[in-house]
Amino acid sequence: MTSKNSKNTLTHGTGNEKNLYIGVDLGTNHTAISTSDGKKNTILSLVGTPRDPVASKFLKKEHLYGEEALKHRVALKLLRPVENGLIKNQKEDIEAAKGLLEYVLHSVNGDREIKKYAIIGVPAQASVLNKKIILDMASEFFDGMMVASEPFCVAYMMGQLEHSLIVDIGAGTTDLCRVHGTLPDPEDQITSIRAGNFIDREFVRLISESYTDVRVTQEMAKKWKEQYSFVGEAEKEIIVDVPVDSSFLKLPITKEMKEACESILPDIVAGISKLISTYDPDFQDALRNNIWLAGGGSQIKNLAQVLEQRLELIGGARVQNFKDPVFGGAEGALKLALDMPEEFWHTA
Numbered sequence: 630m631t632s633k634n635s636k637n638t639l640t641h642g643t644g645n646e647k648n649l650y651i652g653v654d655l656g657t658n659h660t661a662i663s664t665s666d667g668k669k670n671t672i673l674s675l676v677g678t679p680r681d682p683v684a685s686k687f688l689k690k691e692h693l694y695g696e697e698a699l700k701h702r703v704a705l706k707l708l709r710p711v712e713n714g715l716i717k718n719q720k721e722d723i724e725a726a727k728g729l730l731e732y733v734l735h736s737v738n739g740d741r742e743i744k745k746y747a748i749i750g751v752p753a754q755a756s757v758l759n760k761k762i763i764l765d766m767a768s769e770f771f772d773g774m775m776v777a778s779e780p781f782c783v784a785y786m787m788g789q790l791e792h793s794l795i796v797d798i799g800a801g802t803t804d805l806c807r808v809h810g811t812l813p814d815p816e817d818q819i820t821s822i823r824a825g826n827f828i829d830r831e832f833v834r835l836i837s838e839s840y841t842d843v844r845v846t847q848e849m850a851k852k853w854k855e856q857y858s859f860v861g862e863a864e865k866e867i868i869v870d871v872p873v874d875s876s877f878l879k880l881p882i883t884k885e886m887k888e889a890c891e892s893i894l895p896d897i898v899a900g901i902s903k904l905i906s907t908y909d910p911d912f913q914d915a916l917r918n919n920i921w922l923a924g925g926g927s928q929i930k931n932l933a934q935v936l937e938q939r940l941e942l943i944g945g946a947r948v949q950n951f952k953d954p955v956f957g958g959a960e961g962a963l964k965l966a967l968d969m970p971e972e973f974w975h976t977a
């Protein structure tokens with residue numbers, strides 16, 4: 630079915646439209662939402678349900694979402710419904726994802742009585758089945774919706790629709806996508822599971838190899854990474870405090886941080902090389918000079934420069950950082966929703 634509503638006359642943020650357009654980035658780590666009346670929000674993609682009746686009474690809620698769920702995690706059964714960028718295909722995960730979507734929608738007043746049209750960003754290589762799960766899961770909230778490749782949404786946001794290559798480094802996946810004016814085809818996209826969570830796991834492994842009697846959790850590793858991540862040359866030594874017995878141990882972790890962060894580089898370099906070498910030869914130079922890093926992982930220090938150095942082997946490249954790693958995907962999905970021709974809408 631196709632939407633009957635005219636929308637192309639709308640402008641972003643006027644606040645008095647008769648339809649609401651929505652962009653959603655349902656990520657492994659975070660869920661971001663942007664609406665055509667200028668609202669936006671992001672929460673951790675985390676859903677908690679009280680472990681027992683005592684927890685339920687104390688928390689006074691049947692479900693907790695995002696940061697609130699993380700805060701009360703000891704009293705909760707926690708679900709991360711999105712894994713490696715995809716909603717898990719279990720009933721409880723689909724229900725949790727639905728709850729998450731309802732929650733963020735409510736947080737931007739998007740559950741009021743108004744026609745709603747949404748674009749939901751999915752990883753570059755989401756399967757037909759996964760797209761269907763998302764469309765089914767979200768159908769009760771929207772009058773029309775479609776899924777779109779997340780890196781394409783980022784390219785759309787930047788207005789880089791011709792000969793650009795987006796490298797979206799998330800928590801579960803790194804998605805590479807070549808953009809050339811149309812919606813991307815499967816051969817334009819490459820996904821690697823070497824992304825933020827992979828770095829955290831590597832980091833924990835490397836630290837426990839170097840310091841056999843120190844116990845570091847993945848949460849600790851993630852926190853240190855978000856503070857000090859880098860590739861290439863270290864600017865200064867990184868030393869962190871690790872709790873041991875009743876005091877703290879000062880642990881130098883520069884080498885481990887570098888190695889963990891650099892563990893995602895080979896797949897990115899190989900993916901970029903492949904997407905350039907299989908592109909129309911007339912436009913390969915344009916593509917290699919228009920590479921953009923997006924997603925939370927793009928904040929790793931020196932990443933663009935080190936990628937440029939490694940890409941010298943295949944004739945050089947220009948790599949730049951996209952300025953909004955948190956809302957880029959959701960804002961791009963919203964922009965696409967506002968511009969989409971009617972026949973693209975799937976309706977409930």
Ligand SMILES: Nc1ncnc2c1ncn2[C@@H]1O[C@H](COP(=O)(O)OP(=O)(O)OP(=O)(O)O)[C@@H](O)[C@H]1O
Nearest residue numbers: 656657658659714799800801802825924925926928
């Ligand atoms: N300063 C930083 N340096 C390195 N990594 C960071 C930094 N800040 C955030 N990250 C990492 O970015 C990742 C989250 O990125 P993002 O929010 O784009 O993921 P997502 O969209 O939820 O995941 P996916 O796209 O895989 O579904 C996490 O692994 C987080 O630890």
Ligand SMILES: [Mg+2]
Nearest residue numbers: 656779799924
């Ligand atoms: Mg993402």
